[in-house]
Amino acid sequence: MTSQDSDSNQVKRARRFSLKWKWALGAAFGIFIVFAIFAILLFSRFTAIMMGQEETNLQDTMTLVVERLNNQSNTLTHKTVLPYLRPDLATASDAVPQSDANAKNNIYTDSIIVKLAREDVTVSIYNPQGKVVFASRNIPNKFKRTNMVKISREKVGTQDGFIGRRPIRSRTSGRIIGYAQVTSQLGTLRKDQHQLLIAFYILGAFAFLISGLIGYLLAVYFLKPLKAMTETIDIINQEPQSVERIADSPRNDELADLTHLFNDMLDRMQRYIEQQEEFVEDVSHELRTPVAIIEGHMQMLNRWGKDDPEILSESISASLQEITRMKSLVQEMLDLSRAEQVDVHYPNALTDAKEVANQVFGNFKLIHPEFTFILDDDLKAPTIIKIYRDHFEQILIILMDNAVKYSQKRQEVHLSISRNERSVEIAVQDFGEGIAPENIERVFNRFYRVDKARSRDKGGNGLGLSIAQHLVESYHGDIRVESVLGSGTIFRITFPIVKTLAPGESLLDLENKTGNSSVPPSRN
The missing domain is CATH 3.30.450 (Beta-Lactamase)
Structure with a gap:
């Protein structure tokens, strides 16, 4: 916003009929x-x-x-x-x-x-x-x-x-x-x-003036947070990265709540701006390396390498490898974008948490025979949660894959699933490198890697946990992480239970009763 726009807004505010006067006249009338x-x-x-x-x-x-x-x-x-x-x-x-x-x-x-x-x-x-x-x-x-x-x-x-x-x-x-x-x-x-009317006229005029004055003073008092809010917005418009905030009010009322909410909103906006800038920088950094590698190989081939079969094969292989990594990065960014819109496209999807957890556990035992996988399943019957099946499977795959990547010394992963009266909890535990306390809060950030030097060799782009977090929170679940450096990490996810299936009852029967579906709506 330019200074000219700011001056124009100030002129408009000066010309308008202030809310303080409206409040005063309204109270008086x-x-x-x-x-x-x-x-x-x-x-x-x-x-x-x-x-x-x-x-x-x-x-x-x-x-x-x-x-x-x-x-x-x-x-x-x-x-x-x-x-x-x-x-x-x-x-x-x-x-x-x-x-x-x-x-x-x-x-x-x-x-x-x-x-x-x-x-x-x-x-x-x-x-x-x-x-x-x-x-x-x-x-x-x-x-x-x-x-x-x-x-x-x-x-x-x-x-x-x-x-x-x-x-x-x-x-x-x-x-x-x-x-x-x-x-x-x-x-x-x-x-x-006649005397009574004169007394009424005098008292009426006196009541009008006194009520108007009291109304104006009350308006000034109650609208102080709004005035401070307007001034803060002007500062934020001129400098989006400003740390200016409204001072906390000692009053315990709705305007004090509004002040706290407004400050929280500004804090979130600033975090989003910082994350967006960091996101753009990370994407640029992630794409810069493969693009530079591909460009180098193409230039080498264009100059003299195309006549050497060995160099030609090596350049094509390296370029395809970088293209595959770029494709994976774009796909994960698309997954992250879709994870932020699941409440629109999958509002009524249902999934059997017990079945999917056992399926993912079996798949990882098959593709990683060198690892020891232990399943602790406390669910006695199919337990239904409100989430699209593929998304729930994707969350478990991200956590299990993350556990495998960081468990190179002690190749052991535990998967547990339990429940209480209201929710079901799934925990994935590894015995790998662990996470330092100062990095715990950042593991869900986009493109964040605990060990940046070794993470690229292990694969991935640092978007998996961010996708998992968005999916869990979009379905009104909760995701937490506990870690001890050098001893391993536990990721816990919790979802509210919709229903526990009775013996002989299938998920299809429940869908027919409730009108929900485990199949997403078609999107043309």
Whole structure:
């Protein structure tokens, strides 16, 4: 990546809408919406309660008015109503009956004075003919007769309010002597609603700002690993071999896990790059020698050797030998490439581990009669593992062949196969040169040879163990090596068991039951 591309990316990042602001605004809007819903519900409930209280107050006011006036027997007039509802305006001539003297004397302590004193409450008294005889205030609503208590929601002037109507019946005669009409304009309710809305607006704005600020600070805190990750990626893009990594976080959360995974990924990438460079160098080195040998012989033949039958035969033989080695190298590289794709081409293949192990053991006894081969087979019945048969055989051949190559002094190889409840283990042991502790981790590397000076004479290109490792791991198995320098080496491979065949049951029967196959799918 050039510096110009890096600068372009920096400009794009500067222009974008940062995730920190998105997080801050998202948190602010989220909390604000929750607060708004809570405020609306609270406001609606508050309004419903206040409306119920206003209706109750209006009904109480009507009851108090009627209780004050229904002790009269004659039709209500201004003179008979005024001493009960406005005693402060009554004159000496506006006498009340003796039976009502206590009511008049105690009128100042009665709650009706408080009811009439409210600005949004109006009390009107009408005679039986519908003519107003008393009104605490003027209202535009017209009189309506009724024979029962009736409270309704109506327009009072230009605003909604409550209007209660009720007939006034004489206690003595039971006839209607007038009508009471009480009107509430809900002024107190509207003032309370207005104050509550202002409080909600202030609290909403405060909640929005505080939640936005907290969201931004949390975003900055939580996104620190992502920022460090971005900066590290920029450095890696400019210098792929850089050892720059994200500092370990003391936090134990998902972002800390992401940081560890990211660092592990960079470590693997660096190892892959190093292995790729080493691979290219090794391939070049491996091919350079045979190509140079063939080229030398061809030049010699071209100059003068083609006329000498002995030199011609020697050059052709040496060239064919080098071509065979190059062919073997190319074939092993193809095997290594295919080993990395077995999960695609052989996903359901099944193999009897006991049968294949015994077959490979028999083959090596036949082709290497000078060696002593010992088989320790603990499997009592066919044991099925999920791997393509040819690949399992190839793994065993690589390990057995490797044991034969490095067991020149004590020509003895042990092959053992055992199992537990979940897996089967195959071990190949030789008694040869062994591997130094510092080389144990490198034996599976491509083109690696423990003894580079003598390995070429023994044959092989240093790819066998790498192929075996890829095949084992591709089938979800495990391969390990234990070695003591000068005493020998043990390679152990482990595969999960699919099933142990019952007596009389064949691998074909199991394949028919499960739908798996030991034969690979055809690839056109």
